[in-house]
Amino acid sequence: MAVAVGDWPATILHPSSGFHDDDQVGGHVYSRAETDTFECTSLYPLASLEASLAEPAAVLAGGGVVGFPTETVYGLGANALSADAVAGIFAAKRRPADNPLIVHVSGREMLAPLVDLDGVGASQRAVIDGLMTAFWPGPLTLLLPKSAAVPDEVTAGHPTVGVRMPSHSVARALIAAAGVPLAAPSANLSGRPSPTTAGHVLTDLGGRIPWVVDGGSCDFGLESTVVDPLREPPMVLRPGAVTLEQLRSVAPDMVVHSGEVEEAPATPGLKYTHYSPSAPVVVFDGGSPEAMSRSLASWCAETSAAAEAGAPTPRIGLVATRPDVVVPPTTARVIQLFDTDDRAGAAAAHGLFAALRELDEDGCTHIIIEGVSRAHFGLAVMNRALKAASRTVVCHEAGASS
Template sequence: MKTTIWTVDKNVDKQEGYQQIAQAAHFLKENEVIAFPTETVYGLGGNAKSDVAVAKIFAAKGRPSDNPLIMHIADKNQLKDIVEEIPEKAHLLIDQFWPGPLTIIFRKKEGVLSEKATAGLPTVAVRMPDHPIALALIAESGLPIAAPSANRSGKPSPTTANHVFEDLDGRIPGIVDGGSTGVGVESTVVDCTEEIPTILRPGGITKEQLEAVVGEVRVDPALADENQAPKAPGMKYKHYAPNAPLYLVNGTQSFIQKLVDEKQKQGQVVGVLTTEEHQGDYRADYIFACGRRSDLKTVANFLYKVLRSFNRSSVDVIYSEMFPTEGVGQAIMNRLMKAAGGKIIEETSEK
């Protein structure tokens, strides 16, 4: 399969840009799958009503079929076509954060969406992306678009069209190239089917921001339980992993350097994931700075790019600093924990 790339300026009102959007939307109407930019990461979209299209998403990604997909809409009016009801707190969140990096879980309307897209669950995850290309593509298709991140399952999510091409060239018919994404980590997923909203996946909208709008918000303990059936994307399986083993290190820079030295003495090529503030503290084969510790939004923005940079190196093992879990730090640590498969080295341990 030849993968076509349409390069589209964010000003999609331009005639040439809109023609390319129309071409990509035609594929979606024909139950094909297309990669496109959102404000978080690139998504791999298909007709959410079609079992055929959804099956192509899972096949292209190599994604387990019990991992539900997020439905993307371009207009709030589309929501009533796919959900049973919109609770009051969901209304408040929609008014505040849509379009934006917030996915809301609703009770789904039966018989509308592909059961494959919702993994047979009675609920559905929906968001409205804050990106002009994504909104134009969804609107032109006239469909709710099921779209996970446009990468091979388990690998770092793509924040550029080139990342998508690296993973999915020849596996999908097209990629809409709209440049780099903004937020860098996926949307926050919040369940609004109960009285107290519950975060199922931390992301671009923080717990503190949600609570400022609706009051108490819980964090689902199932985030740490890999044995539970996932209610939302990102709740199961190892994700975001680079090719080399990744270890999170809860310790000082000198302790991390000690780990690096030990591996280098064994003849291994070692990488360190750090920030601009600490980049000069290490002697390793590959040292990649992931934004600034003083501004965790920059860490979120560059996280997947850095993980992919390690894939283009010859590292045998990677050690990563850890980050505070306040604000967007919760999303950063969630992604790093999954990328590391939960492997943490404590400075106080015997390791």
């Protein structure tokens, strides 16, 4: 079904003191003009989180789309039980119709009508129950047999549906207020880096959606982990905020998808190019600090030298994740995403998408990313970085064959 995309001045619901608690807060409603400027159109007291979300919840209940925060990235939600409403997501994002959506619920009671577990074996049920108990609410999506209530448009015709219960209080409150489960991919134009602030949503979708609920910066910064618990052994289809190490504490035999492209994927992230800024991205992977430093210096020098005579010098932006790697002097802009504790890759996970957008907006002609260890959050970071990349440089030790 063809859906017309409106030329809306998106309304921004922005809490001045945070929506993460249920105390009384104040807020602003901002209207976005064509010039990308914001004007405060009203200032009003918000009696409660539920009251403040009444208008966007009504939009969702009426078949519209709304951008909203989660603990992972901002989502673009619509009634998951309405094929017409879901069509609005695909139209606004310019998303291919064969790319499935994840359905978000506010509680277990909302999940029951969406799935049919009658044919699921006892061992698989035990894995499902264990994962839900350990990681719901939270950034874990489970692929389960869908019921007839879920339109094929949500699952791209597959018999399974990805479902999750977000931990973000605004997300769950919005779903509950709408009274329907929300199909919600990331709230960006298809192929772009996922949004981690309301501003990112407006950069991509301003004028294409009527509402964005501003919950501040997302806590994690990468999309949810997707697990297929129906396979034996259970499989991570997309790494995310729940790490493989954590999953194996519940399902010790958990394995990870190879990452190969699938022509008919049952979950997002397995077919199309994702997360890409306008500038080409190069990922430098592996090696000691010395090996990566040499590789970076060599690539930057070659790239600068390759500019045609009279052409502007390439503006190289660097996403630095390793404090022990030397930054090349030809780098024009550096964004540091160094871990401050022992959670490998946590800083890079939180800041990667925002960094890609920032370097793009800064006019960088090339963006390079220092790869991280694939342990813990690093597995998800490298999954996203490599999908965004047009090229990968493997950093070899001195004297090693290439």
